[in-house]
Amino acid sequence: MKRVLIVGGGIIGTMHAVLAAEKGFAVTHLERDIKPQSASIRNFGLIWVSGRAAGAELDLALRAAQLWGSIGSKAEIGYRANGSLTIAQNDAEYTVIQEAGAMPDADARGFRVLDRNQTIALEPQLAGKYAGALQCTTDAAVEPAMLLGGLRDYLKTFSHYTWVPEFEVVDFYHDETGNHVTDIVGRKYSGDYLAICAGAAHKGFIEDYLDQAPVRKVRLQMAATAQLGAKLSHSLADIDSLRYYPAFKELSLDRLGSQTEIAARYKMQLLLVQRINGSMTIGDTHEYTEPFNHELDEAPYDHLRNVMNSIFGREVPRIERRWDGVYSQSTSDEIYIRREIAPGAQIVTGVGGRGNTLSPAIAEETVKSWSI
Ligand SMILES: Cc1cc2nc3c(=O)[nH]c(=O)nc-3n(C[C@H](O)[C@H](O)[C@H](O)COP(=O)(O)OP(=O)(O)OC[C@H]3O[C@@H](n4cnc5c(N)ncnc54)[C@H](O)[C@@H]3O)c2cc1C
Structure with missing residues (x-):
């Protein structure tokens, strides 16, 4: 079974975990806090299709809205297609x-x-x-207070999902055996694929890869x-x-x-x-x-x-x-920032005020690039 490492327990990382676990990957999900407490729990919980730019962004939002409907029927997240x-x-x-x-x-x-x-x-x-x-x-909503916990409860139904809170990644390297992340005391996790979904944490080792990013x-x-x-x-x-x-x-x-x-x-x-x-x-x-x-x-x-x-x-x-x-x-025409930093390793961030809305469709784009 191919191994996926996900850094970040916000909605972008958690949706990556959901889509990857459903596809049959062994998923290890790392989060620096005891419980995630960044943007994903501070938002409205809106799935806001109405405001998305015509074209690719709207297409992504409409796909996300479909995926939300399906995930909302499986996980206790307060999903409703209320408009x-x-x-x-x-x-x-x-x-x-x-x-x-x-x-x-x-x-x-x-x-x-x-x-x-x-x-x-x-x-x-x-x-x-x-x-x-x-x-x-087409607009919908979820409950931010239930969302991440509800998705993790759903993820726990997959025997090949592991949640690792209080693990702050401070470094990354790639070698012939795969992608590896380490914390400050040198503990290490490895995977065939890696998605770094650290939200607004642009500093530290991530800064090296986001240096010129808009x-x-x-x-x-x-x-x-x-x-x-x-x-x-x-x-x-x-x-x-x-x-x-x-x-x-x-x-x-x-x-x-x-x-x-x-x-x-x-x-x-x-x-x-x-x-x-x-x-x-x-x-x-x-x-x-x-x-x-x-x-x-x-x-x-x-x-x-x-x-x-x-x-x-x-x-x-x-x-x-x-x-x-x-x-x-x-801040550019990119709907969000996706950077490949090594074979099979990507940073996904910069989704702005549409991150909750687009999260499942963005995760789907990543997971499609991984072969099982
Ligand atoms: C007030 C507010 C209202 C919003 N309203 C909406 C809305 O209604 N609809 C909508 O679509 N979007 C909304 N957004 C935007 C949306 O919330 C964000 O785009 C989205 O939550 C970003 O998710 P994320 O997973 O990228 O980031 P975060 O939620 O910030 O998650 C990143 C996670 O990574 C962890 N992390 C960071 N660095 C490390 C590391 N080195 N090691 C391990 N873990 C790490 C952090 O602890 C954090 O838990 C809103 C945002 C805000 C702030």
């Missing part, structure tokens, strides 16, 4: 979502333009003042509200999301006018996912220049609550928890 609603709060915004609804690939994305009555019929909690919504039926870190601020007291059947976004997602770059976004001062300062959009326990994960801000601020600011949350109050037509529940997260993002 999303991007809310147009005035007539100018509604005109832009109508343009989105007429995009050439709108059907593939599952886009449908809804007026306010149709929106309320689907989502009665949205009783505020707005013009309508762009529904996307990749940067991005910091986001997030929050969770108290329980809403009612069920939302979709994830939600505001119109600012159209400014950030590449799918919409050809639309007449100038109709939207400027963002509010706070939204522009923090490079914000509203994204909202209701968790299974009834609370809502909301965000997000974007900070692109290191060193990042270490503080969580209040102003973005005031802005998000104002937008939510206006869409819900009432005071939404208070914020109970806040956190931030950092992801690794490709």
